[in-house]
Amino acid sequence: MAVGWFLGVLVPAGLVFIVVGLRRHAVRLTRTIGVPAAAPLVTFRGGYWSRVTGGTRRYWAKLEFFDWGIRLRAGNPGGFLLPVYELRYDELTDAQLVATRLASGIRFRSDALRAPLNFETYSGSIPRIVDLLEQRNVSVNRQVGHTGWLPGD
Numbered sequence: 117m118a119v120g121w122f123l124g125v126l127v128p129a130g131l132v133f134i135v136v137g138l139r140r141h142a143v144r145l146t147r148t149i150g151v152p153a154a155a156p157l158v159t160f161r162g163g164y165w166s167r168v169t170g171g172t173r174r175y176w177a178k179l180e181f182f183d184w185g186i187r188l189r190a191g192n193p194g195g196f197l198l199p200v201y202e203l204r205y206d207e208l209t210d211a212q213l214v215a216t217r218l219a220s221g222i223r224f225r226s227d228a229l230r231a232p233l234n235f236e237t238y239s240g241s242i243p244r245i246v247d248l249l250e251q252r253n254v255s256v257n258r259q260v261g262h263t264g265w266l267p268g269d
Contacts, residue, residue: 149185149202156180156187160245162221162237164188168230174219179235181248188224188233203228205252212257213242222246223261 164177180187185205190198203226210225214234221236222245237245246256 148200149204151182151184151202154182156182158244158248160235160237160241161191162235162241164190164236165234166229166231174236177235179237179245186224188235201229201233205249205254208249208254210255210257211246211249213246213260215260222249 158181160179161175162177162179163174164179176192177188177190180189185203185207187200187202189200203224207226207228208224209227210223212223212225214221214223214236219236220239220242221234222242223232223234225232246258249256
């Protein structure tokens with residue numbers, strides 16, 4: 117009887133508590149800039165990670181390019197549990213190439229962010245992302261760093 121009550125009431129209530137807490141955390145960290153709704157010019161699939169927010173598994177996130185800037189957000193499943201970041205091109209202070217043996221990506225830095233964001237994607241997409249950033253006068257550091265966090269990040 118006690119096991120049934122535990123499994124029927126406490127476990128679902130605990131899961132709801134965890135999901136609500138994660139959603140509140142995501143909403144608190146979300147950074148949107150109030151731009152009009154528009155379709156992205158280009159979208160790249162990948163994963164993103166931040167020291168502050170955590171992130172997604174591979175290819176559950178989207179890096180979207182617009183006329184005004186970029187949007188980095190999680191896709192499905194569970195996208196509502198992670199923050200959305202919108203940054204104007206002029207707010208990006210640095211975009212550095214990063215890699216491991218298995219993944220390639222870009223680390224975005226901005227004074228508007230609490231911590232840098234890593235976006236990992238297919239290695240074939242990296243040159244296109246770099247070109248799009250450079251067309252918008254974003255400083256791109258082509259010296260490949262490691263995806264691990266560095267002091268000061």
